[in-house]
Amino acid sequence: MRREIPLIITATVGIAYIIQYFIPHTPFDKVEALFSDWLSIIAACAIWLGALNLLKLSFINVSKRKKDWFFSLVIIMSWLTMAMVGISEGPGFQEPGTKFDWLYNNVYTPLSATMFAMLAFYVASASYRAFRARNFQATLLLVAAFLVLSGRVLFDEIVFGFLPADWKILSTISDFIMQVLNTAGQRAILIGIALGTVSTSLRIILGIERSYLGSD
Protein backbone atom coordinates (compact mmCIF):
# COMPACT_ATOMS: atom_id res chain seq x y z
CA MET A 1 0.00 0.00 0.00
CA ARG A 2 2.97 2.34 0.50
CA ARG A 3 3.33 2.51 -3.26
CA GLU A 4 -0.28 2.13 -4.37
CA ILE A 5 -1.75 5.02 -2.35
CA PRO A 6 0.73 7.67 -3.64
CA LEU A 7 0.18 6.33 -7.18
CA ILE A 8 -3.61 6.69 -6.83
CA ILE A 9 -3.29 10.22 -5.38
CA THR A 10 -0.92 11.26 -8.18
CA ALA A 11 -3.14 9.85 -10.92
CA THR A 12 -6.32 11.38 -9.44
CA VAL A 13 -4.84 14.87 -8.98
CA GLY A 14 -3.07 14.80 -12.35
CA ILE A 15 -6.17 13.73 -14.28
CA ALA A 16 -8.34 16.24 -12.38
CA TYR A 17 -5.98 19.08 -13.30
CA ILE A 18 -5.94 18.09 -16.96
CA ILE A 19 -9.76 17.87 -17.14
CA GLN A 20 -10.39 21.17 -15.31
CA TYR A 21 -7.98 22.97 -17.66
CA PHE A 22 -10.19 22.09 -20.63
CA ILE A 23 -13.54 22.10 -18.77
CA PRO A 24 -13.30 24.84 -16.09
CA HIS A 25 -16.85 24.31 -14.86
CA THR A 26 -18.56 22.59 -11.94
CA PRO A 27 -17.71 20.03 -10.62
CA PHE A 28 -14.16 20.14 -12.06
CA ASP A 29 -13.46 23.71 -10.89
CA LYS A 30 -14.37 22.69 -7.33
CA VAL A 31 -12.08 19.67 -7.51
CA GLU A 32 -9.27 21.89 -8.83
CA ALA A 33 -9.91 24.39 -6.00
CA LEU A 34 -9.74 21.61 -3.41
CA PHE A 35 -6.49 20.22 -4.81
CA SER A 36 -4.92 23.68 -5.13
CA ASP A 37 -5.70 24.41 -1.49
CA TRP A 38 -4.15 21.10 -0.49
CA LEU A 39 -1.07 21.80 -2.60
CA SER A 40 -0.61 25.14 -0.81
CA ILE A 41 -0.96 23.40 2.55
CA ILE A 42 1.60 20.77 1.53
CA ALA A 43 3.97 23.49 0.26
CA ALA A 44 3.69 25.36 3.57
CA CYS A 45 4.33 22.14 5.51
CA ALA A 46 7.31 21.39 3.25
CA ILE A 47 8.90 24.70 4.26
CA TRP A 48 8.56 23.74 7.92
CA LEU A 49 9.86 20.26 7.20
CA GLY A 50 12.92 21.71 5.44
CA ALA A 51 13.58 24.22 8.22
CA LEU A 52 13.22 21.62 10.98
CA ASN A 53 15.38 19.16 9.08
CA LEU A 54 18.11 21.80 8.77
CA LEU A 55 17.88 22.38 12.51
CA LYS A 56 18.03 18.65 13.25
CA LEU A 57 21.09 18.07 11.05
CA SER A 58 22.82 21.08 12.57
CA PHE A 59 22.15 19.79 16.09
CA ILE A 60 23.64 16.41 15.13
CA ASN A 61 26.74 18.13 13.68
CA VAL A 62 27.24 20.12 16.87
CA SER A 63 26.55 17.28 19.30
CA LYS A 64 28.94 14.92 17.47
CA ARG A 65 31.53 17.69 16.94
CA LYS A 66 31.66 16.90 13.23
CA LYS A 67 33.94 18.82 10.84
CA ASP A 68 33.07 22.55 10.76
CA TRP A 69 30.54 22.05 13.57
CA PHE A 70 30.93 25.70 14.48
CA PHE A 71 29.07 26.73 11.31
CA SER A 72 26.20 24.46 12.32
CA LEU A 73 26.11 26.27 15.65
CA VAL A 74 25.82 29.57 13.78
CA ILE A 75 22.89 28.12 11.79
CA ILE A 76 21.13 27.03 14.99
CA MET A 77 21.65 30.41 16.66
CA SER A 78 20.51 32.33 13.57
CA TRP A 79 17.51 30.06 13.05
CA LEU A 80 16.36 30.36 16.65
CA THR A 81 16.97 34.11 16.80
CA MET A 82 14.94 34.89 13.67
CA ALA A 83 12.17 32.47 14.63
CA MET A 84 11.89 33.70 18.23
CA VAL A 85 11.98 37.37 17.29
CA GLY A 86 9.38 36.81 14.56
CA ILE A 87 7.05 34.77 16.78
CA SER A 88 7.37 37.21 19.70
CA GLU A 89 6.23 40.09 17.51
CA GLY A 90 3.04 38.44 16.32
CA PRO A 91 1.37 38.71 12.90
CA GLY A 92 2.87 42.14 12.13
CA PHE A 93 6.46 40.95 12.53
CA GLN A 94 7.39 42.04 8.98
CA GLU A 95 6.22 45.60 9.39
CA PRO A 96 8.82 48.38 9.18
CA GLY A 97 10.31 49.26 12.55
CA THR A 98 9.95 45.85 14.19
CA LYS A 99 12.92 43.94 15.59
CA PHE A 100 12.47 41.33 12.87
CA ASP A 101 12.58 44.07 10.24
CA TRP A 102 15.78 45.40 11.82
CA LEU A 103 17.39 41.95 11.69
CA TYR A 104 16.19 41.48 8.12
CA ASN A 105 17.61 44.82 6.96
CA ASN A 106 20.83 44.84 8.94
CA VAL A 107 21.86 41.20 9.17
CA TYR A 108 20.06 39.01 6.64
CA THR A 109 20.13 41.44 3.71
CA PRO A 110 23.86 42.34 3.89
CA LEU A 111 24.86 38.70 4.46
CA SER A 112 22.86 37.27 1.59
CA ALA A 113 23.79 40.16 -0.72
CA THR A 114 27.47 39.60 0.12
CA MET A 115 27.25 35.92 -0.73
CA PHE A 116 25.69 36.73 -4.10
CA ALA A 117 28.04 39.64 -4.81
CA MET A 118 31.05 37.35 -4.47
CA LEU A 119 29.92 35.76 -7.73
CA ALA A 120 31.13 38.85 -9.61
CA PHE A 121 34.68 38.20 -8.41
CA TYR A 122 34.63 34.50 -9.17
CA VAL A 123 33.05 35.06 -12.59
CA ALA A 124 35.81 37.55 -13.48
CA SER A 125 38.52 35.15 -12.33
CA ALA A 126 36.96 32.12 -14.05
CA SER A 127 36.43 34.06 -17.31
CA TYR A 128 40.09 35.07 -17.34
CA ARG A 129 41.26 31.48 -17.01
CA ALA A 130 38.61 29.57 -18.97
CA PHE A 131 36.88 31.79 -21.56
CA ARG A 132 39.03 30.94 -24.58
CA ALA A 133 38.45 31.19 -28.32
CA ARG A 134 39.56 27.56 -28.75
CA ASN A 135 37.35 26.80 -31.76
CA PHE A 136 34.70 28.38 -33.98
CA GLN A 137 31.80 27.81 -31.56
CA ALA A 138 33.74 29.16 -28.59
CA THR A 139 34.77 32.21 -30.64
CA LEU A 140 31.15 32.80 -31.63
CA LEU A 141 30.12 32.62 -27.98
CA LEU A 142 32.93 34.97 -27.00
CA VAL A 143 31.99 37.57 -29.63
CA ALA A 144 28.29 37.38 -28.69
CA ALA A 145 29.16 37.73 -25.02
CA PHE A 146 31.33 40.78 -25.71
CA LEU A 147 28.61 42.43 -27.77
CA VAL A 148 25.91 41.83 -25.15
CA LEU A 149 28.24 42.79 -22.28
CA SER A 150 29.11 46.08 -23.97
CA GLY A 151 25.59 46.76 -25.26
CA ARG A 152 23.97 46.38 -21.85
CA VAL A 153 26.12 49.06 -20.22
CA LEU A 154 27.24 52.59 -21.03
CA PHE A 155 29.79 51.87 -23.78
CA ASP A 156 27.58 53.59 -26.34
CA GLU A 157 27.37 56.69 -24.18
CA ILE A 158 31.07 56.70 -23.19
CA VAL A 159 33.00 55.18 -26.12
CA PHE A 160 30.69 56.30 -28.93
CA GLY A 161 29.51 59.46 -27.20
CA PHE A 162 30.74 61.56 -30.15
CA LEU A 163 28.11 60.00 -32.45
CA PRO A 164 24.58 61.44 -32.80
CA ALA A 165 22.41 60.68 -29.75
CA ASP A 166 20.18 58.16 -31.54
CA TRP A 167 23.11 56.15 -32.93
CA LYS A 168 23.39 53.48 -30.29
CA ILE A 169 25.48 50.93 -32.17
CA LEU A 170 26.27 48.47 -29.38
CA SER A 171 22.81 48.69 -27.80
CA THR A 172 21.22 47.97 -31.19
CA ILE A 173 23.42 44.92 -31.77
CA SER A 174 22.86 43.73 -28.20
CA ASP A 175 19.08 44.16 -28.59
CA PHE A 176 19.21 42.21 -31.86
CA ILE A 177 21.07 39.35 -30.18
CA MET A 178 18.65 39.30 -27.24
CA GLN A 179 15.43 39.76 -29.19
CA VAL A 180 16.12 37.67 -32.28
CA LEU A 181 18.92 35.16 -31.76
CA ASN A 182 18.29 34.61 -28.05
CA THR A 183 14.52 34.38 -28.55
CA ALA A 184 14.94 31.77 -31.28
CA GLY A 185 17.21 29.68 -29.06
CA GLN A 186 15.00 30.11 -25.99
CA ARG A 187 11.91 29.11 -27.97
CA ALA A 188 13.63 25.93 -29.14
CA ILE A 189 14.58 25.14 -25.54
CA LEU A 190 11.06 25.98 -24.31
CA ILE A 191 9.42 23.72 -26.89
CA GLY A 192 11.82 20.93 -25.95
CA ILE A 193 11.12 21.41 -22.24
CA ALA A 194 7.36 21.52 -22.86
CA LEU A 195 7.40 18.28 -24.82
CA GLY A 196 9.57 16.65 -22.16
CA THR A 197 7.29 17.91 -19.40
CA VAL A 198 4.17 16.57 -21.12
CA SER A 199 5.68 13.13 -21.69
CA THR A 200 7.15 12.92 -18.16
CA SER A 201 3.87 14.12 -16.62
CA LEU A 202 1.92 11.48 -18.52
CA ARG A 203 4.37 8.81 -17.43
CA ILE A 204 3.97 9.92 -13.79
CA ILE A 205 0.15 10.17 -13.96
CA LEU A 206 -0.11 6.74 -15.58
CA GLY A 207 2.23 5.25 -13.00
CA ILE A 208 4.94 4.29 -15.50
CA GLU A 209 7.51 6.65 -13.96
CA ARG A 210 7.80 5.79 -10.27
CA SER A 211 11.23 7.06 -9.29
CA TYR A 212 9.66 9.87 -7.20
CA LEU A 213 8.36 7.20 -4.81
CA GLY A 214 11.89 6.32 -3.75
CA SER A 215 13.61 2.94 -3.84
CA ASP A 216 11.84 1.28 -0.85
Added chain:
Amino acid sequence: MNFWKALLAIDRRWIFLFVFLALAVPMFLNVDFDLSISREVQGLYDALDKLQPNSKILMSFDYDPPSAPELQPMADAIMKYCLKKKLRIIIMGLWPQGPIQANMALNRAFLEEDINRDDYVYGVHYVNLGYQAGNEFVIQRMGSAFYEMFKRDYTGNRYEELPLMRGIKNFNDIDFSINFSAGYPGTVEWVQIAVDRFHVRLGAGNTAVQAPQVYPYYNSGQVVGLAGGMRGAAELEGVFARFDGGTVDYKDKGTKYMLSQTIAHAVVMFFIVVGNIAYFVIGRKDKLKASK
Protein backbone atom coordinates in the same frame (compact mmCIF):
# COMPACT_ATOMS: atom_id res chain seq x y z
CA MET B 1 58.50 30.96 -16.64
CA ASN B 2 58.10 33.49 -19.43
CA PHE B 3 55.97 36.63 -19.27
CA TRP B 4 52.80 35.15 -20.85
CA LYS B 5 52.82 32.04 -18.69
CA ALA B 6 53.29 34.20 -15.61
CA LEU B 7 50.38 36.34 -16.77
CA LEU B 8 48.11 33.32 -17.07
CA ALA B 9 49.17 32.10 -13.63
CA ILE B 10 48.51 35.47 -12.01
CA ASP B 11 47.17 35.26 -8.45
CA ARG B 12 43.40 35.61 -8.68
CA ARG B 13 43.44 38.10 -5.82
CA TRP B 14 44.81 40.66 -8.29
CA ILE B 15 41.73 40.10 -10.45
CA PHE B 16 39.54 40.43 -7.37
CA LEU B 17 41.24 43.72 -6.54
CA PHE B 18 40.64 45.14 -10.03
CA VAL B 19 36.99 44.06 -9.98
CA PHE B 20 36.56 45.56 -6.51
CA LEU B 21 38.01 48.89 -7.63
CA ALA B 22 35.93 48.83 -10.82
CA LEU B 23 32.77 48.35 -8.78
CA ALA B 24 33.54 50.55 -5.78
CA VAL B 25 35.16 53.68 -7.22
CA PRO B 26 32.33 54.64 -9.63
CA MET B 27 29.87 54.55 -6.72
CA PHE B 28 31.49 57.75 -5.46
CA LEU B 29 31.29 59.44 -8.86
CA ASN B 30 28.32 61.40 -10.07
CA VAL B 31 28.07 61.07 -13.82
CA ASP B 32 24.88 62.05 -15.60
CA PHE B 33 24.00 60.31 -18.86
CA ASP B 34 20.96 59.91 -21.03
CA LEU B 35 20.26 56.26 -21.73
CA SER B 36 18.38 55.19 -24.83
CA ILE B 37 15.10 53.55 -23.87
CA SER B 38 14.58 50.07 -25.27
CA ARG B 39 11.30 48.94 -26.84
CA GLU B 40 10.55 46.55 -23.96
CA VAL B 41 10.99 49.16 -21.22
CA GLN B 42 8.98 51.67 -23.25
CA GLY B 43 6.27 48.98 -23.48
CA LEU B 44 6.19 48.70 -19.70
CA TYR B 45 5.92 52.46 -19.31
CA ASP B 46 3.17 52.71 -21.95
CA ALA B 47 1.13 49.99 -20.25
CA LEU B 48 1.35 51.81 -16.91
CA ASP B 49 0.70 55.17 -18.54
CA LYS B 50 -2.57 53.93 -20.04
CA LEU B 51 -3.99 53.03 -16.62
CA GLN B 52 -6.53 55.46 -15.20
CA PRO B 53 -6.28 56.69 -11.59
CA ASN B 54 -7.79 54.17 -9.14
CA SER B 55 -7.01 51.29 -11.49
CA LYS B 56 -6.04 48.19 -9.56
CA ILE B 57 -2.50 46.97 -10.07
CA LEU B 58 -1.20 43.70 -8.69
CA MET B 59 2.51 43.62 -7.86
CA SER B 60 4.12 40.30 -7.12
CA PHE B 61 7.51 40.60 -5.47
CA ASP B 62 9.22 37.32 -6.23
CA TYR B 63 12.80 37.97 -5.19
CA ASP B 64 15.05 38.25 -2.17
CA PRO B 65 17.92 40.52 -1.08
CA PRO B 66 20.65 38.99 -3.30
CA SER B 67 18.70 40.11 -6.39
CA ALA B 68 17.66 43.44 -4.88
CA PRO B 69 20.48 45.52 -6.46
CA GLU B 70 18.87 44.89 -9.86
CA LEU B 71 15.21 44.56 -8.93
CA GLN B 72 14.78 47.01 -6.07
CA PRO B 73 15.49 50.10 -8.22
CA MET B 74 12.79 48.88 -10.65
CA ALA B 75 10.37 48.30 -7.79
CA ASP B 76 11.18 51.72 -6.29
CA ALA B 77 10.61 53.55 -9.58
CA ILE B 78 7.36 51.73 -10.41
CA MET B 79 6.05 52.14 -6.86
CA LYS B 80 6.71 55.89 -6.99
CA TYR B 81 4.97 56.15 -10.34
CA CYS B 82 1.95 54.11 -9.25
CA LEU B 83 1.51 56.06 -6.03
CA LYS B 84 1.89 59.36 -7.81
CA LYS B 85 -0.66 58.27 -10.40
CA LYS B 86 -3.06 57.22 -7.62
CA LEU B 87 -3.27 53.63 -8.74
CA ARG B 88 -4.58 51.13 -6.18
CA ILE B 89 -1.71 48.79 -5.33
CA ILE B 90 -2.06 45.17 -4.26
CA ILE B 91 1.22 43.63 -3.13
CA MET B 92 1.94 39.94 -2.74
CA GLY B 93 4.89 37.58 -2.88
CA LEU B 94 5.58 34.04 -4.01
CA TRP B 95 8.96 34.37 -2.30
CA PRO B 96 8.91 34.78 1.51
CA GLN B 97 11.14 37.86 1.39
CA GLY B 98 9.12 39.57 -1.36
CA PRO B 99 6.57 41.44 0.75
CA ILE B 100 9.36 42.94 2.91
CA GLN B 101 11.12 44.13 -0.25
CA ALA B 102 7.79 45.69 -1.26
CA ASN B 103 7.67 47.56 2.04
CA MET B 104 11.10 48.97 1.31
CA ALA B 105 9.88 50.25 -2.06
CA LEU B 106 6.79 51.77 -0.42
CA ASN B 107 8.80 53.52 2.29
CA ARG B 108 11.24 54.85 -0.26
CA ALA B 109 8.37 56.20 -2.36
CA PHE B 110 6.82 57.89 0.67
CA LEU B 111 10.05 59.83 1.19
CA GLU B 112 9.36 61.72 -2.04
CA GLU B 113 8.15 65.27 -1.62
CA ASP B 114 5.48 64.81 -4.26
CA ILE B 115 4.00 61.74 -2.57
CA ASN B 116 2.33 62.63 0.71
CA ARG B 117 2.07 59.57 2.95
CA ASP B 118 -1.10 60.95 4.60
CA ASP B 119 -2.95 60.81 1.27
CA TYR B 120 -2.58 57.03 1.12
CA VAL B 121 -4.53 54.85 3.51
CA TYR B 122 -3.45 51.27 4.06
CA GLY B 123 -6.18 48.91 2.97
CA VAL B 124 -7.80 51.54 0.78
CA HIS B 125 -5.06 52.77 -1.56
CA TYR B 126 -2.54 49.98 -1.07
CA VAL B 127 -2.39 46.65 0.62
CA ASN B 128 0.28 44.07 1.30
CA LEU B 129 -1.18 40.56 1.19
CA GLY B 130 2.13 38.99 2.17
CA TYR B 131 3.71 35.71 1.18
CA GLN B 132 1.80 32.63 0.19
CA ALA B 133 3.43 29.22 -0.19
CA GLY B 134 2.51 27.03 -3.15
CA ASN B 135 4.35 28.62 -6.10
CA GLU B 136 2.32 28.40 -9.33
CA PHE B 137 -0.63 26.83 -7.53
CA VAL B 138 -1.11 30.15 -5.73
CA ILE B 139 -1.48 31.89 -9.11
CA GLN B 140 -3.79 29.14 -10.29
CA ARG B 141 -6.02 29.49 -7.22
CA MET B 142 -6.01 33.29 -7.43
CA GLY B 143 -7.51 32.86 -10.88
CA SER B 144 -10.67 31.48 -9.32
CA ALA B 145 -10.61 33.11 -5.86
CA PHE B 146 -8.09 35.58 -4.46
CA TYR B 147 -9.67 35.23 -1.06
CA GLU B 148 -8.82 31.55 -0.76
CA MET B 149 -5.09 32.29 -1.00
CA PHE B 150 -4.97 35.44 1.11
CA LYS B 151 -7.54 35.20 3.88
CA ARG B 152 -5.46 37.68 5.86
CA ASP B 153 -2.93 40.30 4.80
CA TYR B 154 0.63 40.28 6.08
CA THR B 155 -0.27 42.09 9.30
CA GLY B 156 -3.18 39.79 10.07
CA ASN B 157 -6.10 41.93 8.83
CA ARG B 158 -8.94 39.87 7.41
CA TYR B 159 -9.41 40.03 3.63
CA GLU B 160 -13.01 41.26 3.90
CA GLU B 161 -11.93 44.07 6.26
CA LEU B 162 -9.70 45.57 3.56
CA PRO B 163 -11.80 47.98 1.45
CA LEU B 164 -9.44 47.64 -1.51
CA MET B 165 -9.92 43.87 -1.62
CA ARG B 166 -13.70 43.77 -1.18
CA GLY B 167 -14.48 44.02 -4.87
CA ILE B 168 -11.73 41.70 -5.97
CA LYS B 169 -12.76 38.13 -6.65
CA ASN B 170 -10.19 37.02 -9.19
CA PHE B 171 -7.88 38.30 -11.95
CA ASN B 172 -10.84 39.76 -13.85
CA ASP B 173 -10.92 42.54 -11.24
CA ILE B 174 -7.27 43.46 -11.73
CA ASP B 175 -6.36 46.04 -14.38
CA PHE B 176 -2.64 45.30 -14.66
CA SER B 177 -0.05 43.06 -13.05
CA ILE B 178 3.66 43.45 -12.58
CA ASN B 179 6.01 40.72 -11.53
CA PHE B 180 9.47 41.39 -10.15
CA SER B 181 11.23 38.11 -10.52
CA ALA B 182 14.61 36.56 -9.79
CA GLY B 183 13.84 32.96 -10.66
CA TYR B 184 11.36 30.27 -9.72
CA PRO B 185 8.52 30.95 -9.09
CA GLY B 186 8.48 34.09 -11.18
CA THR B 187 7.62 35.62 -14.52
CA VAL B 188 7.61 32.33 -16.42
CA GLU B 189 4.99 30.88 -14.05
CA TRP B 190 2.95 34.10 -14.13
CA VAL B 191 2.91 33.94 -17.94
CA GLN B 192 2.09 30.25 -18.08
CA ILE B 193 -0.83 30.48 -15.67
CA ALA B 194 -2.04 34.05 -15.12
CA VAL B 195 -1.52 35.27 -18.70
CA ASP B 196 -2.14 32.11 -20.69
CA ARG B 197 -5.13 30.88 -18.73
CA PHE B 198 -6.66 33.96 -17.13
CA HIS B 199 -5.63 36.60 -19.72
CA VAL B 200 -3.91 38.88 -17.22
CA ARG B 201 -2.01 41.86 -18.67
CA LEU B 202 1.49 41.40 -17.33
CA GLY B 203 4.64 43.50 -17.17
CA ALA B 204 7.88 42.14 -15.78
CA GLY B 205 11.06 43.22 -14.07
CA ASN B 206 13.75 40.56 -14.19
CA THR B 207 17.34 40.02 -13.22
CA ALA B 208 19.80 40.08 -16.12
CA VAL B 209 20.24 36.33 -15.76
CA GLN B 210 16.52 35.62 -16.05
CA ALA B 211 15.61 38.20 -18.72
CA PRO B 212 16.73 36.04 -21.71
CA GLN B 213 14.14 33.42 -20.70
CA VAL B 214 11.39 36.04 -20.74
CA TYR B 215 12.16 37.55 -24.17
CA PRO B 216 10.14 34.87 -26.05
CA TYR B 217 7.10 35.84 -23.98
CA TYR B 218 7.72 39.52 -24.64
CA ASN B 219 8.06 38.99 -28.39
CA SER B 220 4.83 36.97 -28.44
CA GLY B 221 2.99 39.76 -26.60
CA GLN B 222 2.31 37.68 -23.49
CA VAL B 223 4.44 40.13 -21.49
CA VAL B 224 3.60 43.71 -22.50
CA GLY B 225 6.80 45.22 -21.12
CA LEU B 226 10.06 44.01 -19.72
CA ALA B 227 12.88 45.57 -17.73
CA GLY B 228 15.95 43.35 -17.56
CA GLY B 229 18.84 43.72 -15.15
CA MET B 230 20.53 46.91 -14.05
CA ARG B 231 20.19 48.38 -17.53
CA GLY B 232 16.44 47.76 -17.38
CA ALA B 233 16.27 49.47 -13.98
CA ALA B 234 18.24 52.48 -15.25
CA GLU B 235 16.08 52.72 -18.38
CA LEU B 236 12.94 52.50 -16.27
CA GLU B 237 14.16 55.33 -14.05
CA GLY B 238 15.07 57.26 -17.19
CA VAL B 239 11.71 56.77 -18.91
CA PHE B 240 9.79 57.86 -15.81
CA ALA B 241 12.06 60.88 -15.36
CA ARG B 242 11.68 61.81 -19.04
CA PHE B 243 7.93 61.46 -19.43
CA ASP B 244 6.48 61.78 -15.94
CA GLY B 245 8.54 64.78 -14.87
CA GLY B 246 7.38 66.64 -11.77
CA THR B 247 9.24 66.73 -8.50
CA VAL B 248 9.58 62.97 -8.02
CA ASP B 249 13.21 61.96 -8.27
CA TYR B 250 13.10 58.78 -10.32
CA LYS B 251 16.79 58.59 -11.21
CA ASP B 252 18.19 56.64 -8.32
CA LYS B 253 20.25 53.52 -7.71
CA GLY B 254 19.59 51.93 -11.10
CA THR B 255 21.13 54.89 -12.87
CA LYS B 256 23.89 55.33 -10.29
CA TYR B 257 25.06 51.72 -10.36
CA MET B 258 25.21 51.61 -14.16
CA LEU B 259 28.62 53.26 -14.11
CA SER B 260 29.95 50.59 -11.71
CA GLN B 261 28.58 47.88 -13.94
CA THR B 262 30.08 49.52 -17.04
CA ILE B 263 33.59 49.69 -15.57
CA ALA B 264 33.27 46.16 -14.15
CA HIS B 265 32.24 44.83 -17.57
CA ALA B 266 35.21 46.64 -19.11
CA VAL B 267 37.58 45.05 -16.58
CA VAL B 268 36.17 41.56 -17.17
CA MET B 269 36.43 42.01 -20.95
CA PHE B 270 39.98 43.29 -20.59
CA PHE B 271 40.99 40.21 -18.60
CA ILE B 272 39.32 37.89 -21.12
CA VAL B 273 41.22 39.55 -23.99
CA VAL B 274 44.53 39.37 -22.10
CA GLY B 275 43.86 35.74 -21.19
CA ASN B 276 43.17 34.87 -24.82
CA ILE B 277 46.27 36.68 -26.10
CA ALA B 278 48.41 34.81 -23.57
CA TYR B 279 46.74 31.53 -24.51
CA PHE B 280 47.48 31.99 -28.23
CA VAL B 281 51.04 33.27 -27.76
CA ILE B 282 51.90 30.30 -25.51
CA GLY B 283 50.18 27.89 -27.93
CA ARG B 284 52.16 29.31 -30.87
CA LYS B 285 55.48 29.08 -29.02
CA ASP B 286 54.76 25.49 -27.98
CA LYS B 287 53.95 24.59 -31.60
CA LEU B 288 57.21 26.19 -32.78
CA LYS B 289 59.16 24.23 -30.15
CA ALA B 290 57.48 20.99 -31.19
CA SER B 291 58.25 21.60 -34.89
CA LYS B 292 61.94 22.15 -34.09
